Ligand SMILES: Cc1cc2nc3c(=O)[nH]c(=O)nc-3n(C[C@H](O)[C@H](O)[C@H](O)COP(=O)(O)OP(=O)(O)OC[C@H]3O[C@@H](n4cnc5c(N)ncnc54)[C@H](O)[C@@H]3O)c2cc1C
């Protein structure tokens with residue numbers, strides 16, 4: 001028995017969500033009285049791999065085959081399942097990122113494992129192995145009890161936090177055989193805005209709704225986001241109208257997020273919108289209508305015209321940073 | 323070209339979520355069910371690809387008889403025929419196994435799902451079907467072109483997109499961008515009544531786990547209002563009181 005965590009790299013680097021996954025997997029290993037290994041696929045420098053030791057990964061399997069340079073879930077799932085077997089790992093932890101969502105189910109099927117997706121807490125082990133996860137687009141939580149011998153857990157970003165737990169690291173090369181039939185999907189192009197904070201991982205999100213009247217008014221939203229190191233988001237009608245890209249749409253039929261701080265500007269707070277954002281730790285609502293439903297779930301509210309309020313906040317933030 | 327679209331039957335997005343039986347069961351009283359919004363997107367793209375006699379679109383749902391109105395809605399949107407696998411959709415593994423079993427004997431070129439069902443939000447079924455059939459699965463796509471043998475797909479990644487090319491059979495789970503959801507017209511609704519809806523029995527699947535309990539989020543404290551004239555105070559509060567900046 002042991003725990004295996006998959007550490008997703010992006011251009012050779014690990015994001016905070018990976019350190020969270022390692023911290024979480026380490027806590028499970030401690031809880032189970034067993035060891036933790038990590039598996040990294042793709043080209044990552046040793047110095048970067050050593051970072052994982054800070055969070056408790058003492059053994060790292062490094063897979064560097066050329067044909068695995070790009071993420072192909074079918075092949076990566078085979079490699080991870082193979083590693084789990086070699087390490088006798090019965091619990092596999094994966095970040096619930098866009099790639100993780102396509103990967104974890106395949107690993108689970110290969111290992112005949114029960115899968116908890118969108119986990120938000122450590123497992124409890126009294127009366128069965130149970131993990132709390134989001135359900136109904138953030139309107140509720142479900143406790144999933146796994147009865148299978150092997151288990152796969154996909155951890156939501158920003159749910160567990162990063163916990164330091166320094167150990168010394170041993171890096172081992174791992175070179176499983178890769179079937180060509182696992183590599184029929186071919187990555188042609190990757191387009192990534194490197195200067196922007198990505199929405200699902202963001203600790204702070206500044207979001208705009210129809211109250212902002214038009215795409216030309218997003219300058220102040222972006223300025224506020226930049227000053228806060230935040231990602232930008234929007235309500236559904238805003239992306240439907242092409243004021244903003246679909247990838248920014250949050251809510252029940254968009255991305256569900258749980259940042260530390262969510263600032264909603266000119267958004268009414270419809271049930272479908274709240275579903276995806278209400279697990280944010282702190283919510284600020286700026287709306288000119290005191291009756292807007294969003295105020296009912298807000299921690300801080302400003303009743304006022306966004307075009308007057310937001311510039312004031314930007315000025316105050318600049319002063320605060322200076 | 324044969325396309326299979328997987329449809330889940332979910333509570334309407336306006337549903338207030340409550341539970342019964344000491345929080346062990348979802349309270350279905352008064353709940354309206356709809357075609358999962360992402361599945362409408364998948365179905366709409368499938369219909370576009372098949373248009374002009376280029377192919378056929380079959381929808382499949384794993385569910386009990388009560389889901390048939392949802393299946394008819396999918397037929398009204400424009401699917402050619404439908405299959406219901408008779409069985410309660412216990413979990414994603416159960417559902418994926420049923421879909422894969424059906425697909426094995428029916429030779430589909432493309433299998434489309436929604437990115438996730440808005441009830442249990444697994445994002446699991448598509449990739450599991452791919453694994454069970456040992457074919458590629460691309461999760462959370464926002465664009466799908468298909469020339470009859472090769473698909474060019476854009477999938478969502480953090481802060482951008484990835485373009486993937488797939489030859490041969492594949493599964494994909496569709497998000498916004500893939501298509502505009504089509505709304506059934508009168509002719510569609512009329513013809514849906516007579517389109518074929520086949521019912522087959524579910525195969526047995528080993529249980530790997532279950533939902534043992536639900537929780538509703540803790541209610542928030544009341545809002546602290548800051549007058550608009552002194553909006554700048556927000557920054558101090560976020561810094562020293564909420565400690566988030
Ligand atoms: C199936 C389905 C799924 C859906 N999924 C989602 C989803 O995932 N996400 C989502 O967001 N929505 C979703 N919706 C839509 C949702 O029901 C609402 O229509 C939507 O959230 C409203 O967006 P909004 O708040 O930007 O716009 P509105 O409701 O029009 O609200 C605009 C707000 O701006 C305020 N305002 C106007 N001018 C100013 C100003 N100058 N300064 C400050 N405030 C101002 C107004 O008081 C108002 O409260 C869904 C709907 C359906 C039917």
Ligand SMILES: Nc1ncnc2c1ncn2[C@@H]1O[C@H](COP(=O)(O)O)[C@@H](O)[C@H]1O
Pocket residue numbers: 327328329330331358360361382383384385411414417434435436437438439440442443444445446447448
């Ligand atoms: N009971 C079901 N019957 C058919 N397809 C389903 C069912 N449940 C889920 N799906 C499909 O799988 C997708 C993802 O669902 P999930 O993995 O539950 O989030 C949905 O958008 C549907 O396309």
